[in-house]
Amino acid sequence: MSDAGRGRRNGEAGTENAVPTNPLRDPRDRRLPRIAGPSGLVIFGVTGDLSKKKLIPAVYDLANRGLLPPGFSLIGFGRRKWSHEEFADFARECAREKARTPFREDVWDQLAAGLRFVTGTFDDDEGFTRLAAQLSALEAERGTAGNYAFYLSIPPDDFPTVCRHLDTTGCTTGPDGSWRRVVIEKPFGHDLESARELNDVVGAVFREDSVFRIDHYLGKETVQNILALRFANQLFEPVWNANHVDHVQITMAEDIGLGGRAGYYDGIGAARDVIQNHLIQLMALVAMEEPTDFSAAALRAEKTKVLESTSLALPISETAARGQYADGWQGSEHVAGLTEEEGYDPSSTTETYAAITLEVHNRRWAGVPFYLRTGKRLGRRVTEIAVMFRRAPHLPFDTTMTQELGQNALVIRVQPDEGVTLRFGSKVPGTAMEVRDVNMDFAYGEAFTESSPEAYERLILDVLLGEPSLFPVSREVELSWMLLDPVLREWESQGTPEKYQAGTWGPRGADEILARSGRAWRRP
Structure with a gap:
């Protein structure tokens, strides 16, 4: 991975996510909610229990609370040969069943417009090539500005394969000023040695400040x-x-x-x-x-x-x-x-x-x-x-x-x-x-x-x-x-x-x- 690629994928200054400037508001005032800037979320393991019960409902709840941008996009990656519409039907059921906030059709319609599904397996270069193309398309269609987070809701043994394919197919590299981040679910290794190996594998593709290790208790x-x-x-x-x-x-x-x-x-x-x-x-x-x-x-x-x-x-x-x-x-x-x-x-x-x-x-x-x-x-x-x-x-x-x-x-x-x-x-x-x-x-x-x-x-x-x-x-x-x-x-x-x-x-x-x-x- 080139240094130039690292720089592009880790434009972490945070200005792209800032709430629009209000001259009457003290920027240090954290009482008002912060709204995510242009962005998208890619979920690997999107048909698993965590995604069905927690991740997709959480995305809907964020949209319902007005905390996601209008062009937010959610991309599922999995083996199933789903169309975008079939994935939207699946996600809709997850949201209706498990969301914390009331289900509203107008909110769902806006969110569903940005739902996409990419068919592929973790060791399939073609699937990741299709994913890279989809990310570029959404940048133009939905205004994501090339900002994407990759949520690895998958077994830790698959982390190295997915990270490697993300890197080799260009998914970890965005346009200048954009960011690419990775979210890792626990367990973070099986012991100290495997945790260090995992950190090395992920660190070879993503900088430490772009790695988000989820401990949902926090x-x-x-x-x-x-x-x-x-x-x-x-x-x-x-x-x-x-x-x-x-x-x-x-x-x-x-x-x-x-x-x-x-x-x-x-x-x-x-x-x-x-x-x-x-x-x-x-x-x-x-x-x-x-x-x-x-x-x-x-x-x-x-x-x-x-x-x-x-x-x-x-x-x-x-x-x-x-x-x-x-x-x-x-x-x-x-x-x-x-x-x-x-x-x-x-x-x-x-x-x-x-x-x-x-x-x-x-x-x-x-x-x-x-x-x-x-x-x-x-x-x-x-x-x-x-x-x-x-x-x-x-x-x-x-x-x-x-x-x-x-x-x-x-x-x-x-x-x-x-x-x-x-x-x-x-x-x-x-x-x-x-x-x-x-x-x-x-x-x-x-x-x-x-x-x-x-x-x-x-x-x-x-x-x-x-x-x-x-x-x-x-x-x-x-x-x-x-x-x-x-x-x-x-x-x-x-x-x-x-x-x-x-x-x-x-x-x-x-x-x-x-x-x-x-x-x-x-x-x-």
């Missing part, structure tokens, strides 16, 4: 609210440190099993699927220092700095645990265990539950363990961050007065029931002095009239705007694998994971991680 409103909660309020900063925080628990629990995903999930497991990306990113947002501003460079610098200060708590045999769900009761339904799921290898050692302990070696967090856990077929579906505070050094109460008093906690509910809960002790009404835990609750659904946009809405728009704040850079990905790889290597030598009953909160070994220090997992 697009959730409640995750972004961590930054507002911490840095817009003086209330929490004085106690956000080891002097006051006892430990932090970050949980992503699912109440569903693998279902039809057995073939995809076997060999990946809960740690690779969730901890390496979602939970370690949440931990970085909780533990990072205040950035100088909210630019992408400043946010990424602070996240990288805290990850570089983080290590696994040792020994791994006492600070990490894994499990596989067995049959049990999920509510009123009796469900099968993992090894009984259709299409799953009964001898598989892939974990459906994983928990690890991290330590941050800096002045703020020294001595505070960060417990990260995730699992399937657990007690309920919930993702939360619980900052557990130290107990008061002295309680001037009789023990019977405070026997129902637990630790103070600040709980950030990422999903469902998005919001924040502060737990503290309060006197029970009556003549006796009895102190019991109570909750002070903030709920998004009650405090704001507008519903939160889907994560993919925010992230797709940010890709089109060239706004990289919510996308991990290669260094963050590699640091995450450095934390996880030693755990995975140890588990590979230990045989079968511990069983836990469906509908419970995981294997006994996970409880023992915290019990060794007199702590216990929260039951959300």
Whole structure:
């Protein structure tokens, strides 16, 4: 790839995406929504579940909210021999079924005018040549200005092939002043070595500032609210440190099993699927220092700095645990265990539950363990961050007065029931002095009239705007694998994971991680 080609495909100054200048508006005012400039989106794997359930509905919702340009174009690439009209019919059904906002015919008609389908396979030069021709045609027909993002909603093994064909057929090169970007879905590799290989493959075609690694959790409103909660309020900063925080628990629990995903999930497991990306990113947002501003460079610098200060708590045999769900009761339904799921290898050692302990070696967090856990077929579906505070050094109460008093906690509910809960002790009404835990609750659904946009809405728009704040850079990905790889290597030598009953909160070994220090997992 020539330097000239790099320059053309990465014209990232951002002026082509700016909102039209208004002399009465302060350009620093970010309260008004930013609208994408002339552009198009190419989706590889357009008939897959992610595209049907999330990407196409998110594009429609952006159009419905007036955040896409009139000439926006959506190009699907796949094996099916569809006409443009047949692809439009497929996309229409996806939008009607899964869109967050009401379906409006006038919005759909405008969006459908820019829908195109290109038939081809990932190893087919002719398909990519047709794609290059379609991109040029849309530049003239729809006014995309040659600006395109390529969304790789495909298995990571296919990334090298697709990137190579995009490059050799000229799809990554646009006219002067235009941009070409690539969006990569997780997992970002299988371990540190493969993550580095993947970064090299993509980096040979796209510059790092044109690579957008999607972690959809970072697009959730409640995750972004961590930054507002911490840095817009003086209330929490004085106690956000080891002097006051006892430990932090970050949980992503699912109440569903693998279902039809057995073939995809076997060999990946809960740690690779969730901890390496979602939970370690949440931990970085909780533990990072205040950035100088909210630019992408400043946010990424602070996240990288805290990850570089983080290590696994040792020994791994006492600070990490894994499990596989067995049959049990999920509510009123009796469900099968993992090894009984259709299409799953009964001898598989892939974990459906994983928990690890991290330590941050800096002045703020020294001595505070960060417990990260995730699992399937657990007690309920919930993702939360619980900052557990130290107990008061002295309680001037009789023990019977405070026997129902637990630790103070600040709980950030990422999903469902998005919001924040502060737990503290309060006197029970009556003549006796009895102190019991109570909750002070903030709920998004009650405090704001507008519903939160889907994560993919925010992230797709940010890709089109060239706004990289919510996308991990290669260094963050590699640091995450450095934390996880030693755990995975140890588990590979230990045989079968511990069983836990469906509908419970995981294997006994996970409880023992915290019990060794007199702590216990929260039951959300």
